[in-house]
Amino acid sequence: MKRRNFIGALGLGAAASTLARPAIAQSSPEVNWRLQSSYPTSLNTIYGAGTSFSKFVSDATDGKFKIQVFAAGELIPPLSIVDGVQSGTVEMGHTGAYFYIGKDPAFAFGTCIPFGPNARQQNGWFYQGGGNDLYNEFCATYQIHHLPIGNTGTQMGGWFRKEIKSVEDIRGIKMRIGGLAGSVLQKLGLVPTQIAAGDIYPSLERGTIDAAEFVGPYDDQSLGLAKIAPYYYFPGFWEGAANMSLFINLNKWNELPERYRAVMQQAAMAAGAEMTAKYDAQNPIALRKLVAEGTQLRAFPPDVLQQSYAAARELYTELGEKSPAFKKLLDHQTAFRDQTYQWWQIADFSYDTLMLRAKHENW
Template sequence: MKRREFLKAAGLGAGASTIAMPAIAQSAPTINWRLQSAYPPSLDTLYGACKVFSKAVAEATDNKFNIQVFAAGEIVPVQSIVDGVQNATVEMGQTGSYFYIGKDPAFAFGTGLPFGPNTRQQHAWFYHAGGNDLLNEFYATYKLYHLPFGGTGTQMGGWFRKELKSKADLVGLKMRLGGLSGTVLQRLGLVPTQIAPGDIYTSLERGTIDAAEFVGPYDDEKLGLAKIAPYYYFPGFWEGAVSLSLFTNLDKWNELPPSYKSLLTTAASYAATDMLAKYDANNAAALRRLVANGAQLRAFPQDILQESYRAATALYAEIGEKSPTFKKILDHQMAFRNQVYQWAQISDFSYDSLMLNAIRQQW
């Protein structure tokens, strides 16, 4: 076959290039979006995930898909991230889904439930057990598309001005606490309240609240709470897994070419992995510094844990009676949680116990 005939047959002649180029351009359009975080730049792990994500997308597309990141409050109020994405004031928003349980209690599942799966198990549920598909069925009713966007690992139980001896010490105690966890502990007599992170220190100092939870050592250290609320409790049983959500306006998502949808999914997963790794790398050193500066580590009394578990179970049953969507997602996630804990008991947890004992005794 002559060269000209071969190129023509293969579609590689001069004429083919004039046809192919517009098709390529259409498959990789130039797009400029805005992403607002619910967090300030000072929380470099939470807010930083947005920067990691946007950088990965820009580099993978030779800057054809640019996502400009905005900090808390720069475009829409922090409490209105979901609303801003719904009405396309911003195309994307990063927040904790459970901040929006006032719209529907099923928003809690995007972040995590008290006594739910741990972080690894929750990610498994999202990615390989159909959890995120279930969530997107629900989020679509709010014109949202959801991608898991990292997590903190198991959080701490918070800072308390006074030591807790039993569940009786929770009665009348005012605590900065959000989501369904506040509703659970309210059943034990605690008084939950919502306070912005920047106001936690002054609220504790003035006695407006008696206790506060935030995240974990790396972020908590920035708040300086050990000076006025020295008792640092664990575990944060209401936040055994805390996942952040990356919401995209559903219409904007549907307009994207498949290659861009795939890229955003991959970049979000990368940012999620990076976030958890950063917390795991930094929390241990931060905890040592906190203890050196006066923090008193305490485990929650057993009766608080047991009564909270019972209260959470009862609460979920009550919500499920009123909300078929909540019950559908709850039943799916709890069945998965119960199953994977059987494996974790003989894998990670047995190995972790072995290593903790070995390190303590230095065999």
């Protein structure tokens, strides 16, 4: 995105031209921050959202606000972003919020919950439905501020060494799986573990795990998971959408000039839109290549989906009794999601169904 266009999109161009230079200088101090990512540079989709965000912020502030991005593990461990941001080791982090459900299950809503909204519903909830404001009420108890930074869309269900024909085949499988999905599938007998992206391939190769999910074809291809586990399942019902998060030290956020906070909000939206577009463009290409190279594409059996849905509802009742923040966010997001479905089935769902029929029936 060109700098002039980005500033114009922020609504800052005209305002800046009317300000006296001293006023601009006062509102544009030199600021240097560090952003620690949970992701390696090889994942140019997710990690790339962080670098795009940094560039947009710098461009929109004439280089006055600089954010240096560090790849997974360079300053702090990839799954310790919340701790690092809280303590001020880094000013901000780029991560999947559901990595931190061990602190409070409510963290999951920064990314997703199993059988939650799709990507557009989730964006609507965050930006127009009051979801991010409510989530930030929770985040403030951890002295952090949250900005959404893009959505992967619906993810895949992961890579398995053996074929899954029924719920019985789930039992005993050791699987890398993120967020609350592990707790859901644990009720079906699966053994979940949560490890960082860069550790998935070696863990699968050594046999430490039997299966793994990450995002979708483009990223999964980059990680080389098809070389070890041939069966690739869909849909990733635990990630009907998956939002990426920027966590910012709350004191540092509050110290920023209002103009810089506005720039960060808009830069996160722009970088997030770019990331989602990359997935939409690259996933179809990557999936075709994986299948051509021998990947066995499979749909989860109906009993896996049905029993997982029941297990998720049971889990949410349990978590809501332990975490008031979880219940508050669950009720709010569920109400927003459900009220969108009447429109969704009339508009997008019916249109997509129509177009798929036209394609497959060769109208």
